[in-house]
Amino acid sequence: MNKVSIVRYEKPGESVARAIELSGAFDRLKKGDTVFIKPNIVFWSKVVEMPAWGVITTTRVVEDVVRELRNRGAGKIIIAEGTVTTDPKDTTTGLHAFETLGYNELARTYDLTVKDIFDCTFKPVDLGDGVTLSFAKDLLNADLVVNLPVLKTHAQTKVSLGLKNLKGCIDKKGRKMCHSPSMIMDLEAHVAKLSSVVKNVATVIDGIYTLEKGPGFTGNARRSDILIASADMVSADIVGAAALGFDPADIRHLAIRCREQGMEPSLSSVEIVGETVESVASPHAWDYPYNPENTLPANMIKRGVTGLSLPKYDHSLCTYCSAIMGILQVAIGSAYQGTPFDKVQVLTGKMMMPDPYMHHTLLMGKCQVTLNKNNPDAKNPILVPGCPPDMNKLVEGIKKAGIDVDENIFKAFDMAPMLFLAKYAGKPEFTQDFYRLSPG
Numbered sequence: 001m002n003k004v005s006i007v008r009y010e011k012p013g014e015s016v017a018r019a020i021e022l023s024g025a026f027d028r029l030k031k032g033d034t035v036f037i038k039p040n041i042v043f044w045s046k047v048v049e050m051p052a053w054g055v056i057t058t059t060r061v062v063e064d065v066v067r068e069l070r071n072r073g074a075g076k077i078i079i080a081e082g083t084v085t086t087d088p089k090d091t092t093t094g095l096h097a098f099e100t101l102g103y104n105e106l107a108r109t110y111d112l113t114v115k116d117i118f119d120c121t122f123k124p125v126d127l128g129d130g131v132t133l134s135f136a137k138d139l140l141n142a143d144l145v146v147n148l149p150v151l152k153t154h155a156q157t158k159v160s161l162g163l164k165n166l167k168g169c170i171d172k173k174g175r176k177m178c179h180s181p182s183m184i185m186d187l188e189a190h191v192a193k194l195s196s197v198v199k200n201v202a203t204v205i206d207g208i209y210t211l212e213k214g215p216g217f218t219g220n221a222r223r224s225d226i227l228i229a230s231a232d233m234v235s236a237d238i239v240g241a242a243a244l245g246f247d248p249a250d251i252r253h254l255a256i257r258c259r260e261q262g263m264e265p266s267l268s269s270v271e272i273v274g275e276t277v278e279s280v281a282s283p284h285a286w287d288y289p290y291n292p293e294n295t296l297p298a299n300m301i302k303r304g305v306t307g308l309s310l311p312k313y314d315h316s317l318c319t320y321c322s323a324i325m326g327i328l329q330v331a332i333g334s335a336y337q338g339t340p341f342d343k344v345q346v347l348t349g350k351m352m353m354p355d356p357y358m359h360h361t362l363l364m365g366k367c368q369v370t371l372n373k374n375n376p377d378a379k380n381p382i383l384v385p386g387c388p389p390d391m392n393k394l395v396e397g398i399k400k401a402g403i404d405v406d407e408n409i410f411k412a413f414d415m416a417p418m419l420f421l422a423k424y425a426g427k428p429e430f431t432q433d434f435y436r437l438s439p440g
């Protein structure tokens with residue numbers, strides 16, 4: 001049975017070291033081994049401060065893990081991450097995150113390399129069932145991978161833990177392929193396959209802050225002070241899922257991977273050391289409510305919006321398009337002045353089909369344009385190409401459908417994270433100190 005430690009975060013250095021020690025997560029590390037560290041910096045803003053709590057791995061955990069690796073004689077250490085951006089040509093957001101989070105200082109202090117994963121060389125790996133994904137060679141060549149996900153929920157896969165964090169080690173094309181329209185080889189089936197490619201993975205799940213309605217800054221963070229560690233990623237995820245209030249068997253990608261490893265997706269499959277699951281677990285909401293027909297999100301129903309169909313995102317919608325959905329909802333919701341829209345539908349992802357009774361069909365992104373541009377059910381089709389979709393064309397398209405959105409909302413896209421900071425104001429437990437190097 002694989003050991004998983006649960007430790008309350010109390011002190012810099014000590015708590016992470018204890019979680020690693022108790023679980024034996026680094027026991028397979030040999031002196032001089034090359035280590036690849038994968039934190040989670042799923043989104044970043046170089047324009048405004050964003051609420052990073054529960055969204056990205058704390059620098060505290062990254063620094064304490066690095067110190068522990070150095071104490072144990074690790075050789076070359078590489079920290080790599082590839083942040084999602086809405087502009088495919090953006091090469092600076094990730095670098096800005098590394099600098100702000102103290103990674104460059106960490107590199108100087110602990111003699112390690114910090115890399116934007118998209119600057120890595122990628123190598124295709126056949127994962128079976130017709131799935132080939134290209135992984136960063138640095139990951140594949142490492143003696144030990146240290147996986148540092150956040151203890152958070154995810155709007156498509158319920159949780160985003162160790163297995164899901166590995167998706168950030170594949171190239172952009174592969175990330176989009178994971179969001180396949182197949183009902184069998186879907187996102188969860190792809191995520192389940194990711195872990196089969198790397199054998200030696202130590203996982204430390206950072207639950208100093210946990211997140212409801214993740215994975216991004218639109219969710220609700222909690223100060224939870226939980227650390228979960230294991231030398232077995234799947235075992236760590238079982239405990240992580242339980243700590244977020246889920247039955248691990250209900251997490252499809254985890255259940256698939258467990259069964260492939262010959263274990264039950266259940267707490268009875270792991271040996272827990274340190275705190276008990278019961279003492280740290282609390283239910284975390286993951287889903288965004290929609291109307292029963294799944295055509296309008298709750299916030300729009302509250303506003304009384306009619307004449308609009310904005311079907312709920314499905315598993316085929318990539319993170320790149322998802323990042324735009326929040327701002328799209330805000331813009332359309334704000335444009336509603338009480339007069340019903342003229343039966344406008346907005347279709348996203350790779351699966352949605354038009355409702356022939358609507359008057360305008362906005363096809364958002366390359367996938368929808370390809371799928372439905374010639375579909376006779378798509379009335380007055382408005383094409384918004386691009387992958388992710390071009391923001392200017394999106395504004396033009398919505399206006400063409402008769403919705404007078406404020407284009408400044410889209411222009412201020414990079415400022416959006418700031419809007420979500422306000423709810424943490426006056427709560428001292430939400431401090432940026434966890435996202436900076438420890439003093440001294």
Ligand code: SF4
Nearest residue numbers: 318321365366367387
């Ligand atoms: S258009 Fe959107 S859903 Fe399609 S591949 Fe690009 S990002 Fe993914």
